Amino acid sequence: MSEDQQSLKAEVRQACLCQRTSLGEKERKRKSGIIQQKLMDLQEFKLAQTVMLFLNFREEVETTAMAEATLACKKKLVLPRCAPNSILLPIEVHDLIQDIEPGTYGIREPKLTLGVVEPSEIDLIIVPGSGFDLQGNRLGYGGGYYDRFFMLLNPLTPRIALGFECQVIPQVPVGKHDALMTMLITENGVYNFNS
Ligand SMILES: Nc1nc2c(c(=O)[nH]1)N(C=O)[C@@H](CNc1ccc(C(=O)N[C@@H](CCC(=O)O)C(=O)O)cc1)CN2
Numbered sequence: 001m002s003e004d005q006q007s008l009k010a011e012v013r014q015a016c017l018c019q020r021t022s023l024g025e026k027e028r029k030r031k032s033g034i035i036q037q038k039l040m041d042l043q044e045f046k047l048a049q050t051v052m053l054f055l056n057f058r059e060e061v062e063t064t065a066m067a068e069a070t071l072a073c074k075k076k077l078v079l080p081r082c083a084p085n086s087i088l089l090p091i092e093v094h095d096l097i098q099d100i101e102p103g104t105y106g107i108r109e110p111k112l113t114l115g116v117v118e119p120s121e122i123d124l125i126i127v128p129g130s131g132f133d134l135q136g137n138r139l140g141y142g143g144g145y146y147d148r149f150f151m152l153l154n155p156l157t158p159r160i161a162l163g164f165e166c167q168v169i170p171q172v173p174v175g176k177h178d179a180l181m182t183m184l185i186t187e188n189g190v191y192n193f194n195s
Pocket residue numbers: 054055056057060080081082088105107128129140141142143144145146
């Protein structure tokens with residue numbers, strides 16, 4: 001990726017994150033509940049046996065209740081753990097208290113003593129982001145973790161991004177490694193980019 005493109009991404013990221021911060025905690029919680037309901041109503045969620053989620057940090061869409069609901073539905077819950085060289089390890093979690101510890105960047109991550117899941121086994125992946133557009137592009141935090149990880153998945157596995165409507169911008173700057181999302185869920189609706 002060129003330096004120009006990297007600095008453009010950094011600039012757009014800051015703008016999107018600034019919008020997200022300005023929501024305030026109460027609004028974020030309320031909107032997160034709406035987003036959770038929309039996710040759980042989707043066929044893609046209902047049919048998935050193995051779901052990779054993320055645990056929110058900073059001002060992201062709150063996902064702890066989604067993770068609890070996934071376990072309560074008797075699905076296999078997979079969470080990411082950051083490893084060196086921008087590698088994301090998919091780890092199966094059974095208990096959201098015992099199996100979790102503060103990891104890289106202060107994100108709540110699964111303990112390494114738990115089993116790593118074969119990426120091809122994942123039926124649905126739920127993805128965080130700093131900004132999104134309605135063409136299915138996603139802007140991350142600049143780590144390149146998810147873009148590398150998507151290459152290991154079954155190409156048919158739905159990739160569903162979660163974000164607040166204020167993080168949606170006309171056009172996210174895209175690089176050659178950036179994968180399109182299948183859907184984006186915000187408090188305003190479910191955007192489907194599949195067709
Ligand atoms: N909840 C959650 N978990 C996740 C992600 C995520 O976006 N959300 N990730 C999605 O990829 C991975 C972690 N990626 C991260 C990448 C960078 C930074 C970070 O703090 N970056 C510095 C800037 C570093 C630099 O300038 O080089 C910063 O923002 O201050 C944090 C997380 C894996 N787990």
